[in-house]
Amino acid sequence: MHANTRHLEELESEAIYVLREVAAQFEKTALLFSGGKDSIVVSYLARKAFWPAKMPFALMHIDTGHNFEETITYRDEWVKKIDARLIVRYVQDSIDKGRVKEETGYSASRNLLQTVTLLDAIEELKLDACIGGARRDEEKARAKERFFSHRDEFGQWNPKNQRPELWDLFNGKKNMGEHFRVFPLSNWTELDVWQYIKDENIPIPSIYYTHERECLNRDGQLLAKSSFIKLKENERYEKQTVRFRTIGDMTCTGAVLSKASTIDEVIEEVAASRVTERGTRSDDKRSEAAMEDRKKAGYF
Amino acid sequence: MTDSTKHTIIENPTRGLLRFFTAGSVDDGKSTLIGRLLYDTKSIFEDQYEAIKNTSELRGEENVNLALLTDGLRAEREQGITIDVAYRYFSTPRRKFIIADTPGHIQYTRNMITGSSTANLAIIMVDARHGIIEQTCRHTLITSLIGIRHIIVCINKMDLVDYKEEVFEKIRADFEKFSSKLEVVDVRFIPISALNGDNLVEKSKHMPWYGGSTLLYQLENIHVASDENLIDCRFPVQYVIRPQTDEYHDYRGYAGKVAGGIFKKGDTVVVLPSGLSSKIKAINTFDGEIDEATPGMSVTILLEDNIDISRGDMLVREHNKPKMEQDIELMVCWLNEKKLTVGAKYAIKHTTQDARCVVKEVLYKVNINTLHRIEDDKEIKLNDIGRITIRTTKSLYFDSYRKNRHTGSLILIDEATNETVGAGMIL
Structure with missing residues (x-):
């Protein structure tokens, strides 16, 4: 199967073990699904872990409303393909209910607002665990994350009081109202994910491949044209040949100039790349500790 | 940089994973070593490099401080020390590596136990100027206790002792004297300078007397598959x-x-x-x-x-069963501020079993610097290691930790706080 990549077999086995552990230790779990490659791989592994039975958790999409159309089309097809169930919760609903206030200004984004919608959903659905696709190599605050990450009743993460995680014994014990975030891909790198997608022939949203798109160059970031972006004076859209390295909210996910039209070309590009994938995300650039702050508050 | 460290896709790792951890005391260059390995294997991206370059400049440092790469959380940035286990990744054409970067501070032994419990190999850092110190002994003992079979002792800062062979040999002899009492199968010594990159990826020009291979070469080639128990079916x-x-x-x-x-x-x-x-x-x-x-x-x-x-x-298998008992003797490393209490009950996780137990007796505590038994003080507090007996609510199916790391390990959980408070290795 992974003839040339024995380490992927080991990572796959580890992730499947973690997913089965979640099913055994928790009662009501959701798999957080964004339509990005990491959550695609996690859901694919969940399919594998419980086959021929259905996976015992639903996929949950926290929808900012600022989506790439291609992601939503993909999402609905993928859910059918892996025989899963989908729950969607909308940031718009949180705004309408007055739970959060829409950001204003040129760099307004709904990325941060997602946290409230997510925590509300966890409370509403009484979820005791949420599975995510985060990897430790993504960002320095994530390098210290456990596989089983405890969150208090406010959904907060406390990096100073993480439970020691020993061997493959995962402690998912908790009090009422608390929950866990679980990250089966903790030990994968971006390249591992791509290599795995290739080896397993997993379909991915078309915007990961090269295409022509009207983009706005703002502070070195290529943002896709959308009605959610407010142009400053002198700013204008230009047609570019791009692809996306990560998929998230349209207002903060930057494109990269690329002609990669096949998975091999994407892998080659990722391998040769000199900038981390989070480098295309303006949400991480707000301050040096941006990710750490968001994680403490209950972000993905 | 040599060809063998280039990051392209045709060169997929073929030897699977090697998980290792690094231990050392504060200031002996551990973070620099890891930063170097990442930098020299081209595992650092431009934006990461730019970020640490800026920070180094802000701090008025002369060179780019590679140690900052492994510097994760805000508290650490403030204190300038690593306070938790951080995981790092890099690949070469031969292998994918997972590093558990574990802190050297006394009060964070629990993180070292955490980081080393899944590792196959330990890198123990020794400052060439100071030689074997108390923390070196402690780290080595924990390494041996946690069942690591391969140790690479990196004698660092050789540049500060004029790359002298005598210094290296003296430390090596001291270490061997100490470690001969332990059960570590495979110990290797490498003289390095993490700051200058001597003997990390490239052979050092300053130490022609060293006939061994570089650190990266050893990491790439060490054989760990047989560390798993292939005999006893579980x-x-x-x-x-x-x-x-x-x-x-x-x-x-x-x-x-x-x-x-x-x-x-x-x-x-x-x-x-x-x-x-x-x-x-x-x-x-x-x-x-x-x-x-x-x-x-x-x-x-x-x-x-x-x-x-x-x-x-x-x-x-029918003729090869594990032990099935309720009275179990183990070495425990205590991970919590609240000390272990004889007579107290704890929840247990062992393989895929959940049980409860009561602590029957503390037999002795280990002086983790000398390995001597302490029999007059039996209070097991945070970061202490001791030998205890427990009785479980139902039989566990286990092997000794030495025989099988998976069926010989367990964790103790405080039933009130749900925190993982003890790491147990069954004898």
């Missing part, structure tokens, strides 16, 4: 898969990860605790049936007979 049942669909009406698969030995289709197995036996009808994965499953593989086993089996049960 399969803790993790989850029972029952599709209950028309197509798979009678399907009952026992999902789990092989903890020891090799399971083959057609093998007769015994189920613990019931003692009933059956034959393996098939070993399934999503990708199809396989003939055998080896340690570390997550598979689903189907048996020929319909036996009642649930999570926590274990499949073994």
